[in-house]
Structure formats: C-alpha cells, structure tokens
Amino acid sequence: MTSTEDSGTDRQGLDYYPWWLDELADDATxxxxxxxxxxxxxxAVRTIVVKARELYEFQDFSYAGAFGDKGFLEIxxxxxxxxxxKVVVTVxxxxxxxxxxxxxxxxxxxxxxxxxxxxHEKFAGTPLAEYFLSDGS
Known part of the structure; x- marks a missing residue:
C-alpha cells in the first residue's frame, strides 16, 4: 500500500480503523x-489509542501499509x-x-x-494518567 486510496482510508481519515487495534498481543507495548x-x-494500549484518536480533528494519511517482514507503518x-x-506510527x-x-x-x-x-486530562483519576504530562509538568 502506498497511498490513502490503497489503504482504504478517506482523505480526512476519521473513518480509518487500524486493523492492529483488534489484533493486539496480550503483552503488547x-x-x-x-x-x-x-x-x-x-x-492499556487499546484504551490509550482509542482516546488519542478522539482528540484528532482530522487525519490526513500519506501512507498506511506494510514495511519489512513484520512491520506496519502509518504516516x-x-x-x-x-x-x-505530524504523526508516524510503527507497529x-x-x-x-x-x-x-x-x-x-x-x-x-x-x-x-x-x-x-x-x-492526561482524559485519563485523570486513572493509572493511565501517569503516562502523560499534567498541567504542572
């Protein structure tokens, strides 16, 4: 896959759903x-990714596809x-x-x-908040 058309994403990308979100290993990081x-x-990984995607106003993909033998890349x-x-995701x-x-x-x-x-605000009061910056940090 070399373009948003090849990856099945629309120009704004908000309809894009990453395959890997439902294919996480139990010990994913x-x-x-x-x-x-x-x-x-x-x-934890799924929860963080879902909340992160809620923050995006749009996603304009330039690439979503395989790289190497065991990799997947989103740009x-x-x-x-x-x-x-600008976001790069490696899986x-x-x-x-x-x-x-x-x-x-x-x-x-x-x-x-x-x-x-x-x-951090989205996860306030949960253990996942520790992964992100608070207003005071």
Missing amino acids: LEGAAMNGTARGAK YDASVQGEPL TRNAEGQAQDLAVLHRPRHSLLLFSRLM
Missing part, C-alpha cells in the same frame, strides 16, 4: 514521544485543538501476526506537549 514510560498490555497529518501534528508484529510493539512519534514539540496534557 506502546511507547510514544508524548508519553512517560511504556504502556503494557492489550487493554499522517492531524490536528488537536487547531494545532498541527511490529509477533510470530503469530499480532501487533506486539507500537511506537508513536508526534511533532512539532509544542503540539506534542498539548496532546500529552490533553491525554
């Missing part, structure tokens, strides 16, 4: 530039509260073909920091 530490376990533009984001599959390790890069830095604080 998620790391990101907007995160403190590594989230572990399919439930897209997005915005959160009007602030632009590495395990031997069973499940999504094992995910890494998410958001940039530029000011948008990444806003995104992290908004995620």
Whole structure:
C-alpha cells in the first residue's frame, strides 16, 4: 500500500480503523514521544489509542501499509485543538501476526506537549494518567 486510496482510508481519515487495534498481543507495548514510560498490555494500549484518536480533528494519511517482514507503518497529518501534528506510527508484529510493539512519534514539540496534557486530562483519576504530562509538568 502506498497511498490513502490503497489503504482504504478517506482523505480526512476519521473513518480509518487500524486493523492492529483488534489484533493486539496480550503483552503488547506502546511507547510514544508524548508519553512517560511504556504502556503494557492489550487493554492499556487499546484504551490509550482509542482516546488519542478522539482528540484528532482530522487525519490526513500519506501512507498506511506494510514495511519489512513484520512491520506496519502509518504516516499522517492531524490536528488537536487547531494545532498541527505530524504523526508516524510503527507497529511490529509477533510470530503469530499480532501487533506486539507500537511506537508513536508526534511533532512539532509544542503540539506534542498539548496532546500529552490533553491525554492526561482524559485519563485523570486513572493509572493511565501517569503516562502523560499534567498541567504542572
């Protein structure tokens, strides 16, 4: 797959649903530039990804497809509260073909920091909040 048309996504990408979200290994991990530490376990990873997608005002994919033997890559533009984001998501599959390790890069830095604080707000009062910046940090 080399374009949004090939990946089945629409121009705005809000209808795009990543296959790997329903194919997470039980011990999947998620790391990101907007995160403190590594989230572990399919439930935590899925919960974080679903909430993160709710923050996006749009997703404009330039690529969503395979890379290498065990990889999947998403590259897209997005915005959160009007602030632009460039996003790269890498997914590495395990031997069973499940999504094992995910890494998410958001940039530029000011948008990444806003995104992290908004995620902290979404998870306030839960253990998942610790992965994101609070207003005081």
